[in-house]
Amino acid sequence: MSQFILHPANTRGHANHGWLNAHHSFSFANYYNPERMHFGVLRVLNDDSIDGGMGFGAHPHDNMEIITIPLAGAIAHKDSMGNSAVIKSGEIQVMSAGTGVSHSEFNANADEQLNLLQIWLFPNKKNVTPRYDQQALNVEARHNNFQQILSPDAADEGVWIHQDAWFALGKFDQGFETDYKIKKAGNGVYAFVISGEVIINGQKLGKRDAIGVWDTDTLNFRADSEGAEVLLMDVPMELN
Amino acid sequence: MDFPVSPYDFNLKNMMPLTILYVGRDADITVVMNRLLNAREEWTGICVCSDEEAISVCKEQHLDLVLLGNGINHGDEQKLRTILSALRPGLKIVQHYGGGSGLLYGEIMSALREEG
Numbered sequence: 001m002s003q004f005i006l007h008p009a010n011t012r013g014h015a016n017h018g019w020l021n022a023h024h025s026f027s028f029a030n031y032y033n034p035e036r037m038h039f040g041v042l043r044v045l046n047d048d049s050i051d052g053g054m055g056f057g058a059h060p061h062d063n064m065e066i067i068t069i070p071l072a073g074a075i076a077h078k079d080s081m082g083n084s085a086v087i088k089s090g091e092i093q094v095m096s097a098g099t100g101v102s103h104s105e106f107n108a109n110a111d112e113q114l115n116l117l118q119i120w121l122f123p124n125k126k127n128v129t130p131r132y133d134q135q136a137l138n139v140e141a142r143h144n145n146f147q148q149i150l151s152p153d154a155a156d157e158g159v160w161i162h163q164d165a166w167f168a169l170g171k172f173d174q175g176f177e178t179d180y181k182i183k184k185a186g187n188g189v190y191a192f193v194i195s196g197e198v199i200i201n202g203q204k205l206g207k208r209d210a211i212g213v214w215d216t217d218t219l220n221f222r223a224d225s226e227g228a229e230v231l232l233m234d235v236p237m238e239l240n
Numbered sequence: 241m242d243f244p245v246s247p248y249d250f251n252l253k254n255m256m257p258l259t260i261l262y263v264g265r266d267a268d269i270t271v272v273m274n275r276l277l278n279a280r281e282e283w284t285g286i287c288v289c290s291d292e293e294a295i296s297v298c299k300e301q302h303l304d305l306v307l308l309g310n311g312i313n314h315g316d317e318q319k320l321r322t323i324l325s326a327l328r329p330g331l332k333i334v335q336h337y338g339g340g341s342g343l344l345y346g347e348i349m350s351a352l353r354e355e356g
Contacts, residue, residue: 027343027345027346028342028343028346029341029342029345030345032345032346032349034349034350034353037346037350043337043343044342044343059272059340060266060268060269060272060339060340061338061339061340062264062266062269062309062310062311062337062338062339063310063335063337063338063339064337064338064339097338097339098310099265099266099310099311100264100265100266100268100269100310100311100339102268120338120342120343122337126314127310127311127312127313
């Protein structure tokens, strides 16, 4: 029997640091809610707005798969592996922190707001060699389609990570309806509405609302507004 | 390496005093963890890179919680858990993920809730 949990946008943790306005779907930093610790291996979903030129100085990470999706603006990234890059809206960045990596992330533009989603997944193996990748996505390919942007397979579409997880982005015409087939038995899907309104398994969701669905193999989706955008995170429900 | 103060550093109060041992192999991350754990009045953080140091600390003083950080291989982790648990039966030992402040408070709170 399919199960689900709703996470309305206004139930997320919120921290406004002035230059950083952050919404946390799961417990993060000073936001602690024992009912909102993770959805399967999905541990962090932060929706951050960062003022022009501002950002996070060098700080470390380990043993986490970190995915960053800029929704508006661009991020300037530097890390201890020697990578220095700008990731723009329409691109995706992935970092396997593994045994340890340090990086900085700043709004690359002085006069433009940066809005990004930062997502952390528990890895399926600890202490891997740190790695970095970024990819430009074909934004048109997600029109009325769940475009795969991440998988466990380096040869598959999108970036890859050390976890049996698949992410997809879609932008839909009003009334468009489809089923999403979960990629692996035992996985659940956490669907996050980036913009617009959608109906997932009969539940109406608005901007930044989310639903987590598990114990099922498909998800029914319908766009309830023009240009509705959704991120699907298809993740193992069991922690490794 | 100089790590600036993060906006995610802690500023919470009204918590009982805790002594927390962090064990991780990366020296830079250990420095950050030491800063984070000692930034709070209620917490005393002791951060080490080797299992020998961890065992020595555990022998010498009371600990409320042990956080296992990065780079500890499976065999070493099992040995360390066995030795620390033998030294202090009931000592809570949990994995610290992420290497920084993002998950730290939640991990500690969850460990203490489970203990309680």
